[in-house]
Each structure stands twice: as C-alpha cells, then as structure tokens.
Amino acid sequence: MRAEKEIFGKYLSRHNLRDTPQRELILDTFLKREEHISAEDLYDIVKKRDPSIGQATVYRMLKLLAEAGLARELDFGDCIKRYEHNYNHPHHDHLICRKCEKTVEVVEPQIEDLQKRVAEKYGFKLTDHSLYLYGYCANCRKRGN
Amino acid sequence: MRAEKEIFGKYLSRHNLRDTPQRELILDTFLKREEHISAEDLYDIVKKRDPSIGQATVYRMLKLLAEAGLARELDFGDCIKRYEHNYNHPHHDHLICRKCEKTVEVVEPQIEDLQKRVAEKYGFKLTDHSLYLYGYCANCRKRGN
DNA sequence: TTGCTTGCAAAGGATTTGCAACATG
DNA sequence: CATGTTGCAAATCCTTTGCAAGCAA
Numbered sequence: 001m002r003a004e005k006e007i008f009g010k011y012l013s014r015h016n017l018r019d020t021p022q023r024e025l026i027l028d029t030f031l032k033r034e035e036h037i038s039a040e041d042l043y044d045i046v047k048k049r050d051p052s053i054g055q056a057t058v059y060r061m062l063k064l065l066a067e068a069g070l071a072r073e074l075d076f077g078d079c080i081k082r083y084e085h086n087y088n089h090p091h092h093d094h095l096i097c098r099k100c101e102k103t104v105e106v107v108e109p110q111i112e113d114l115q116k117r118v119a120e121k122y123g124f125k126l127t128d129h130s131l132y133l134y135g136y137c138a139n140c141r142k143r144g145n
Numbered sequence: 146m147r148a149e150k151e152i153f154g155k156y157l158s159r160h161n162l163r164d165t166p167q168r169e170l171i172l173d174t175f176l177k178r179e180e181h182i183s184a185e186d187l188y189d190i191v192k193k194r195d196p197s198i199g200q201a202t203v204y205r206m207l208k209l210l211a212e213a214g215l216a217r218e219l220d221f222g223d224c225i226k227r228y229e230h231n232y233n234h235p236h237h238d239h240l241i242c243r244k245c246e247k248t249v250e251v252v253e254p255q256i257e258d259l260q261k262r263v264a265e266k267y268g269f270k271l272t273d274h275s276l277y278l279y280g281y282c283a284n285c286r287k288r289g290n
Numbered sequence: 291t292t293g294c295t296t297g298c299a300a301a302g303g304a305t306t307t308g309c310a311a312c313a314t315g
Numbered sequence: 316c317a318t319g320t321t322g323c324a325a326a327t328c329c330t331t332t333g334c335a336a337g338c339a340a
Contacts, residue, residue: 018314018319040304054322059305077275079224079304079329095269104267111259115278118256122249123283124240130222131276133260138268163294163339185329199297204330224304224329 001031004070004087011068025050026061027070036074036084036103075130093131099140106133146176149215149232156213170195171206172215181219181229181248220275238276244285251278 008027012019029046030037043058062083065071072086076096093111095104111131119126153172157164174191175182188203207228210216217231221241238256240249256276264271 013315016315016319020314020320022321038304052322056306056323057321060320075220075222077220081305095264095267097269098272104269106263106267108259108263111256111263114253114256114259115276118251118253119240119278119280122240122251123286124242124249124278124280125286126278126280127243128280129276129278131260131274133264133269133271133274135264135269135271135273141268141270161294165295165339167296183329197297201298201331202296205295208331226330 001028004031007087008065008068008070017064022050022053022057023061023064025053026058027065030062030065030071030083031085036082038080038082040080042083076132093133095133095135097137097140098134099136102137102139104137146173149176152232153210153213153215162209167195167198167202168206168209170198171203172210175207175210175216175228176230181227183225183227185225187228221277238278240278240280242282242285243279244281247282247284249282 005027009019011017012023026042026046029049030042033042039055039059039062042062043053043055046053046058062071062081066073066083066086070085070087071083072089074082074084074094076082076094090107092105092107095106097103115129116126150172153168154164156162157168171187171191174194175187178187184200184204184207187207188198188200191198191203207216207226211218211228211231215230215232216228217234219227219229219239221227221239235252237250237252240251242248260274261271
C-alpha cells in the first residue's frame with residue numbers, strides 16, 4: 001500500500017493535481033479491498049467513514065486511479081464499471097459464476113499466445129483483450145445447478 | 146432470409162404473439178444487414194421506410210429476436226447492445242480495430258477448448274464466454290499506428 | 291371481441307458534468 | 316491567491332416501462 005500511495009502522490013504532483021483528504025480516503029479504501037469493486041459499492045463504504053463525501057468524487061477518483069495505472073477497469077457485461085488493483089497485479093482473465101457471482105482470476109499463457117496468433121493471422125496487432133468466462137461454480141453445481 | 150422469417154413466424158404463433166407490419170419491417174431490415182447493429186442504428190434505418198415507427202418498438206423487437214434465437218447480443222464494452230445474426234451463424238469471437246472500429250469474426254476451436262479446460266480446473270461448468278480482441282488492423286497500421 | 295402492440299413520453303440506472311463554494315500548494 | 320477540487324443537482328446516454336389508443340386473430 002505504501003508503494004501505491006507513493007505512485008499516486010507522484011502522479012498528482014506531476015499533473016498539477018492536489019492531495020485532498022477525500023482522495024486519500026478513497027485510495028485507502030480501494031487499496032484495502034482485495035476484490036474488484038464498483039464505484040457505487042466503494043462509495044457506500046467510503047461514506048461510512050466520511051458521510052459528507054459525494055459520489056461524484058468517488059467516480060472521479062476511480063477514473064483518476066485508472067489513469068495513474070493503479071486501477072484497472074473491468075466489464076462484466078452489465079454496464080457497471082468495476083475496478084481492481086493494477087499495481088503488482090498482472091493481467092488475468094475472469095471466471096464468473098452465473099448463480100452466486102463468485103469470480104476467480106485465471107491466468108493461462110496458452111490462451112494469450114493463441115489470441116496473439118489469431119490476431120496476427122488477420123493482420124491485427126493486438127493491444128489488449130477482454131475475456132470473461134461464465135458458468136456455474138463447484139458450489140452452485142452441488143446444489144443442483 | 147426465408148428460413149428466418151419462417152422461424153420467427155412460428156415463434157410468434159407458438160407464443161401467442163402477433164404478426165405486425167412493424168415487426169416484419171424490422172426483421173426484414175435486420176436480416177438484410179451483414180454486420181452487427183445497435184438498436185439505435187437499426188431504428189435510424191427502419192425510420193426511413195416507416196417514419197411513424199417508435200424506437201421502443203425496435204428495442205422490443207430486438208429483444209424478441211434474441212429470444213427467438215435469431216439474434217445474438219454483443220457487448221463491445223461500451224454499454225451499447227449490438228445484435229448480430231444467430232441463425233446459421235455459429236459462435237465466434239471478435240477482433241476489433243481500436244482505430245477504425247473494423248471488426249473481424251474469428252473462430253478458434255483451440256481457444257474454446259482451452260477455456261473449457263481452464264474453467265474445469267477451477268470446478269466451473271462453462272456456459273458461455275465473451276472474448277473481444279482489441280488491436281490495430283493491417284490498414285490502420287500501414288498509416289502509422 | 292380479446293388482449294397483444296404500438297408510439298409516446300416519462301422513468302430507469304449508471305455515470306458525467308456545470309457550477310458556486312471551498313481548500314490546497 | 317490562483318487554480319484545482321468538492322458536493323450537489325441536473326444532465327447525459329442507452330434502454331425500459333406505463334399507458335391509452337390501435338389493431339391482429
């Protein structure tokens with residue numbers, strides 16, 4: 001967390017932006033989360049520590065964190081932006097349970113390789129991709145799904 | 146197109162739904178398109194043939210087409226629902242140019258296999274997935290991207 | 291005739307933005 | 316003290332929905 005805060009601090013000064021208690025609180029809360037989180041959910045948590053905070057501030061901050069390279073935006077296909085840690089948290093894909101919404105991060109170098117090769121086959125230079133695997137997790141299947 | 150219209154007709158009667166000129170016009174327009182299309186864009190086209198049509202009708206119709214198995218919903222990560230043909234048009238992934246938005250449909254059985262295996266490794270039973278590959282197409286790269 | 295459909299406009303949900311008051315460097 | 320930042324509410328974007336009038340079966 002120290003490293004992330006330092007990075008963010010540098011990002012702020014480099015861009016002539018200011019360090020505010022709101023930004024510190026939001027960053028702190030975001031960093032403590034292990035799982036990805038939506039702006040709305042983060043707002044709910046942050047509000048408990050500072051009821052006067054506005055949700056626009058949270059939205060703005062998450063965008064800022066993404067720009068600073070500390071957060072990465074996810075898209076589970078429901079039009080809700082979720083953010084996960086990006087620092088020291090290499091690329092991975094997501095496995096998502098259709099029933100309980102449990103998510104698992106998966107890394108599969110072979111899939112990445114294949115994607116690159118497929119793209120090249122069509123003359124594309126790959127920059128990034130988004131892969132979400134949907135299904136039913138072990139738990140939910142046991143209970144008859 | 147004949148087959149699709151027949152399927153849709155059957156779907157309507159089986160569900161006690163009605164055949165209307167609006168539905169016919171929208172289906173016809175959708176079927177003539179080769180590429181995926183958003184509700185809004187489809188509405189713009191349809192409106193030229195019948196200016197009195199409402200966009201809600203187009204939205205409702207696209208949902209109906211998806212239910213009837215004639216259309217498939219895409220999600221390019223921008224919160225806009227796009228629909229492509231589903232009949233006689235097997236599953237594939239999309240390669241999308243970040244510059245000119247050109248899209249290419251790609252099929253790679255190996256990727257599908259791998260996904261299934263990865264899911265199983267984590268105890269998941271895969272139902273579906275969403276894979277979008279983003280990059281720069283041959284054309285855009287030539288011009289210096 | 292019954293009840294599905296339509297077009298309209300209003301509502302919806304997530305996110306963004308304009309603005310005046312405020313606070314940081 | 317210049318300028319970035321905040322909270323609020325209004326605006327935005329795409330999509331859905333309530334409703335009264337219209338139309339298919």
